[in-house]
Amino acid sequence: MSIQISEAVRKEAVTSVQRYFREYFPEPLGNLEADALLAFFLQEIGPVVYNHAVADVQERLQARVMEVDIEVHEAEFTYWRQHDSKRKKA
Incomplete structure (x- = not known):
């Protein structure tokens, strides 16, 4: 699977790569090279x-x-406990 990016993102990325080379290397890069x-x-x-991002998502x-089970757990067989506690109060 190849990673595709939009033309707008590609243009911005190329500009960023060119700037990186201008600031950190003696030879600048042209558009084609970048x-x-x-x-x-x-x-x-x-x-x-x-792949690392996918693994992170899978882990989360x-x-x-x-x-x-903690978030949606419902107590079982509670009718009689509730019924008996109401009768004791009365």
């Missing part, structure tokens, strides 16, 4: 980030599922 570098990162490193969902 776009190619971005494409490489999306294809090569993007899946690592994506599993934790929530484990709490469902």
Whole structure:
């Protein structure tokens, strides 16, 4: 699965990559070079980030599922306990 980004996001990312190179490297990158570098990162490193995010979501969902019984638990066989406690008060 390749990671796709919108044209607007791609343009902003290319601009960011170019700025990074301007500020931290002696040679600036042109649009084509920055776009190619971005494409490489999306294809090569993007899946690592994506898979890690999916694993994080799975972990959080599993934790929530484990709490469902606590959140929605209903006491069982309560009629007679309630009935008897009302009779004792009367």
